[in-house]
Amino acid sequence: MAHIDLDKKILDKSERFAQENRELLDAHGVFMIDLLASPGAGKTSTIKATINALRESFNIAIIEGDIASNVDAVRIKEMGIPAVQINTGGSCHLEGDMINKALKVLDLENTDLIIIENVGNLVCPTDFYLGEDVKVMILSVPEGDDKPLKYPGIFQAAKAIILNKVDTLPVFDFDMPAFEERILNLNPQAPLFKIAATKENGVDSWSAWLTEQIEAAKAKQA
């Protein structure tokens, strides 16, 4: 099928830069997360809550991916955190070369953790390795408990899964046991963190897990 071949070419180019990104990050001891979610699932709010939880422990920088606009980068910069905005034009995901450009703008020597906020999309970003240590995905309660059935790829690619907006569970018909079983079927290793990012609820266990990951990566390198 033509489509598959075409995708492959783009993937190859992206992978080449992703490898270079990985080497850059290793050389400077930087941990990088590729954060994936639907539009409006709360990626920026989760990043902001994570910054608040971890900014005393780590130097953090953010790479913002969007089709258009720089509203998210502005929100992050208001917190005094370095942020690079990538506008993809039309593309529904970030690619290795885009991240490569962003890494060259950031002060990697003084960075411990980079969070990439990928373009809002449960499909396209899943297949693209950007040089990150882990992919993490967010689903929000309003999106519904059936999403693992419809978008299995992203739930399988994630090293950890965040369920956001749990403060709105009372107003949505979200079947938590069914959701948890679907996650377990697709990705039994991934921890599930239930949070309300804008209220900074439940961010502790997510931040603790992330801290462990960062320290394990540093220990492995040393």
Next chain:
Amino acid sequence: MAHIDLDKKILDKSERFAQENRELLDAHGVFMIDLLASPGAGKTSTIKATINALRESFNIAIIEGDIASNVDAVRIKEMGIPAVQINTGGSCHLEGDMINKALKVLDLENTDLIIIENVGNLVCPTDFYLGEDVKVMILSVPEGDDKPLKYPGIFQAAKAIILNKVDTLPVFDFDMPAFEERILNLNPQAPLFKIAATKENGVDSWSAWLTEQIEAAKAKQA
């Protein structure tokens, strides 16, 4: 840039089938909507509410597009409405040839209205003409008022815009005047319908608009 060329090839193939789809629909006097939204914005609920509002007036059929699963087609069939499920495998949008196959399964002679539920995505489906009369998009309140800034293309491609889950406005920080101004800047012609699909609230004006569109198309053909 390679990416653009590759996209173009796929678009060309899709357009060829889209033209054939258009001819098929015209030959049978069928109106077709391409319905676009994020995962979990309420496409299926909106379709169900629309079926309930219009099933006495029109013979309706649904084409369900998903990466995987057939949960949505099952929900529609339970209402006694013909539904065809398309699983795209990995692709983040439907293409003309996929719709062509679906149209050949449906009884077009006895159909007035087809609603295509495209894959949940605010980016990829925007550029693909499938032979439809109109594209309609849904945004849901939990996704946030800033989405027109981030995904302008889909807001511009839509002939009408539905804002769903307005019953949850009290629990989200959604700036309605800002949202309405953003819509107006991008697409001043498109009507905005505020609904709560699962509660079947606000569906009247949307259904009335849709009825007008269908009848205008029929009148133009006659």
